[in-house]
Amino acid sequence: MTPIASQARWSPAAGRSLASSSRGRRTRDKVLESAIVVFGERGFKASTVLDIANHAGTASGTVYQYFEDKNDLFRCLLQDLTDRLYQETRMPVDTNGRLVARESVLAYLRLYRDHASIFRAWWELLEPRTEFTESWLALHNRSVGQMVAVINDGKKWGAIRQSLNPEITAELIVAAFERPVYVKDVLGWSNEITDEELAGLISQLLEEGFAAPI
């Protein structure tokens, strides 16, 4: 699946380069890894390019060889993550057109855990509105749009009750995917629930609700 067309792909800023030598590539990778650690520890706003350079054991001039500024670094990190999000977190339906939430929740949990530092900085950057808000909203709105389509299909063949409001319910379902995973993997508020339990819970909410006899 290709990223949506309106999203510009990250590429080095004017005068900056992708490293050409293998040594340069190692340095650049180290800078990116350090950026992940520093953003994760201090949050985006409190981090500086100097912090990142210090963590990577290079001069800040080396960082500026590859990246224009802190935003550019984060944009580069986010590119890889949004590519994976677009590929791995679709709202899958089974052959009967019913949502299969379980695998999707597990995929979200894995992605959030592997990239907890980036997600943490990203959520922190949602307000006030910036370019990073736009990329988050694009993903969010894509999920809501897919969910509305699934619901409308289900209503068409009578699998989903007619009184249901597709837009509101889609928004609520996407919220059920986004927030608990963020709370568990990034904020760490609900460590007592396992991935399997959370995936099972969300899946049950969608398939039969919580009140159904088990």
Place this chain on the structure above:
Amino acid sequence: MFDERGYSGARLTDISARAGLTTGAFYRHFSSKSDFFAALFTEYGQDLICALDAASSLSMQIEGWLLAARQHRGVVRATQEVARIGTGEDKLRSQLRAQCALLLSKHMEELVDPSMVSMSSELVADVVAQYALIESAGWVPMREAQAVATELDCLIRRGLYGP
């Protein structure tokens, strides 16, 4: 002020001026902006807890939550900005989440298998909190709180599928 400019964009001089105070007078009441935020957040938390406590059904709790979040829209928006882990704000938020989940569980108990009450109440709390956040940022149209509550209540009771 947080609603218009976000947390970091809202300057203390502007907040004070809006309230008809000097910055000096502001500092007699609050030691810092983060102290001021904590006070506003506590006020929001109290209103939210009152609303959840007073509601006589799950659906009315959800509606009351959304309405309380609208009353405190600037605070709800700003919490996202101050979400950094390990800060006092983060602790206030996690405590409020736990309190809200506990209050929801009063009515969830009537619906859900006892072993699932706590987990499912936390999930519902997260869904409502997320919806309120998205609404506070203006990313969804302002809908009737009751309509949103009814949809979530139906989802909780019956899921997506069924006649």
